Amino acid sequence: MTSTIAVTWVDACAADEIDEEDVIRFDHAGRTFAIFRSPDDAYFATDGLCTHEKVHLADGLVMDNIIECPKHNGRFDYRTGAAKGAPVCVDLKTYPVRIEKGRVLIGLD
Amino acid sequence: MSERIVIIGAGEAGARAAMALRENGFTGSVTLIGDEPHLPYERPPLSKAVLNAVDDPAPAFILSEATLTEHDITLMRGTVVTAIDRAAHSVTTSDGAVLAYDRLLLATGARPRRLALPGADGVLYLRSFSDALALRSHLTPERRIVLIGGGFIGLELAAAARMRGCAVTVIEMAPRLLRRAVPEAIAAEVARRHAAEGVRLILGAGIEAIEAGAGGATIRLAQGETIACDGIIAGIGAIPETALAEAAGLAIDNGIKADEHLRTSDADIFAAGDCCSFPLALYGGRRVRLEAWRNAQDQGNHAARALLGASEPYAAVPWFWSDQYDATLQIAGLPDEGTQTVRRDLGEDCHMLLHLAPDNRLVAASAFGPNGRIAKDVRIAEMLIGRQARPSPADVANAGLPLKRLLNA
Numbered sequence: 469m470t471s472t473i474a475v476t477w478v479d480a481c482a483a484d485e486i487d488e489e490d491v492i493r494f495d496h497a498g499r500t501f502a503i504f505r506s507p508d509d510a511y512f513a514t515d516g517l518c519t520h521e522k523v524h525l526a527d528g529l530v531m532d533n534i535i536e537c538p539k540h541n542g543r544f545d546y547r548t549g550a551a552k553g554a555p556v557c558v559d560l561k562t563y564p565v566r567i568e569k570g571r572v573l574i575g576l577d
Numbered sequence: 578m579s580e581r582i583v584i585i586g587a588g589e590a591g592a593r594a595a596m597a598l599r600e601n602g603f604t605g606s607v608t609l610i611g612d613e614p615h616l617p618y619e620r621p622p623l624s625k626a627v628l629n630a631v632d633d634p635a636p637a638f639i640l641s642e643a644t645l646t647e648h649d650i651t652l653m654r655g656t657v658v659t660a661i662d663r664a665a666h667s668v669t670t671s672d673g674a675v676l677a678y679d680r681l682l683l684a685t686g687a688r689p690r691r692l693a694l695p696g697a698d699g700v701l702y703l704r705s706f707s708d709a710l711a712l713r714s715h716l717t718p719e720r721r722i723v724l725i726g727g728g729f730i731g732l733e734l735a736a737a738a739r740m741r742g743c744a745v746t747v748i749e750m751a752p753r754l755l756r757r758a759v760p761e762a763i764a765a766e767v768a769r770r771h772a773a774e775g776v777r778l779i780l781g782a783g784i785e786a787i788e789a790g791a792g793g794a795t796i797r798l799a800q801g802e803t804i805a806c807d808g809i810i811a812g813i814g815a816i817p818e819t820a821l822a823e824a825a826g827l828a829i830d831n832g833i834k835a836d837e838h839l840r841t842s843d844a845d846i847f848a849a850g851d852c853c854s855f856p857l858a859l860y861g862g863r864r865v866r867l868e869a870w871r872n873a874q875d876q877g878n879h880a881a882r883a884l885l886g887a888s889e890p891y892a893a894v895p896w897f898w899s900d901q902y903d904a905t906l907q908i909a910g911l912p913d914e915g916t917q918t919v920r921r922d923l924g925e926d927c928h929m930l931l932h933l934a935p936d937n938r939l940v941a942a943s944a945f946g947p948n949g950r951i952a953k954d955v956r957i958a959e960m961l962i963g964r965q966a967r968p969s970p971a972d973v974a975n976a977g978l979p980l981k982r983l984l985n986a
Contacts, residue, residue, distance in 0.1 A: 526949070
């Protein structure tokens with residue numbers, strides 16, 4: 469089945485605005501996102517708030533492919549959004565990312 | 578016959594332990610006994626979000642009915658355990674039930690210390706969700722609220738009361754705020770913030786008496802000043818709930834005495850959370866009791882594994898946070914273990930303190946500021962503390978050198 473959901477690509481930031489193995493916050497149209505750069509230089513985007521208590525994930529620490537919530541140490545794999553155990557049990561929503569002319573674009577539905 | 582584990586106390590530590598038993602593959606029976614009428618819920622929001630909620634607040638539940646059912650955990654709510662019979666391996670509840678256990682976890686928590694003063698009957702305290710609802714009804718605009726005690730609970734409540742428009746005074750007996758756990762320089766920043774928000778701080782002040790009046794009270798300070806107010810809340814520390822353990826003859830030492838495995842003086846009884854003291858190998862076996870959300874959660878997890886026979890010692894680095902206004906105070910490790918303090922600039926008028934032992938071993942880090950400014954670096958410091966890293970004071974003071982790089986050094 470072919471997906472017919474239209475994705476709008478939104479310019480989030482410059483690719484070099486994010487350090488390797490780090491995250492920044494991106495607010496757009498009343499929503500907040502977290503944009504990640506992995507240690508092997510790939511980019512990912514997820515919802516910006518922890519699914520546990522609505523804390524900004526961009527304030528947390530990135531270690532390898534894991535983002536850790538700065539309040540309660542809830543952990544997610546930011547590539548898939550998968551919650552990695554208590555206190556978080558709800559996965560993060562992820563968004564497609566592409567790099568164009570040194571800019572990070574995220575695909576919003 | 579399948580094994581039976583009973584957990585007394587359905588707060589953070591008890592509830593987490595119940596879940597962790599299942600996560601670790603335990604297939605026997607798990608019974609969680611709590612004296613409150615609610616499902617297990619988070620306590621941190623009680624001094625913050627619950628008080629400032631626009632609509633009627635609800636507890637932030639840790640476990641739902643569906644989760645309890647799915648994991649085959651029996652929750653006995655509104656139930657007080659009245660006795661432990663160690664010889665018979667059973668506990669008795671307030672409704673007369675006798676439950677047999679093979680192993681028992683005590684996660685009985687702590688209760689607020691009460692003011693021993695004439696006239697203190699009408700003073701409010703905070704521990705439970707129903708306490709928070711009672712406080713909330715007092716925190717209405719223009720009301721004059723006095724917080725007795727300049728510790729975490731008192732200051733979080735002072736912030737919440739200011740945010741609800743109350744006129745707020747904090748009275749602390751010690752010459753400064755947060756004396757028990759926080760370095761003086763950080764406590765001074767917290768004091769400045771409260772003063773800037775319009776809180777009156779009265780430090781080094783003894784209270785002679787509280788005189789109740791129509792709809793309010795007057796506090797008489799030892800120095801002679803009197804303070805008229807509409808409501809008084811005390812946050813003067815917590816007392817571990819040890820009565821049950823004591824009556825059962827378990828060793829007590831500033832809480833239920835546990836060893837590095839969280840085992841009490843009875844080999845089949847463990848303890849976790851606010852109710853117990855335990856040795857921290859990281860600080861030469863120093864015995865501590867930690868009243869903190871993270872500790873309750875970590876010890877709940879650890880106790881579950883210990884109940885199932887795991888033998889690794891409990892080795893988490895102490896860590897806690899306190900939210901006041903839009904700022905956060907975070908402390909990793911035990912600052913009083915340090916002999917040198919190094920200041921690290923975090924930008925935007927924000928900094929953290931790193932506390933080092935004489936051999937440069939990092940023993941603690943503390944900071945107060947916006948969560949986004951401080952959380953990452955305190956977390957990295959916590960990992961360095963856990964690894965017993967010995968960074969050079971010059972490196973940790975160097976704001977141009979990412980702290981994360983020291984992790985890989």
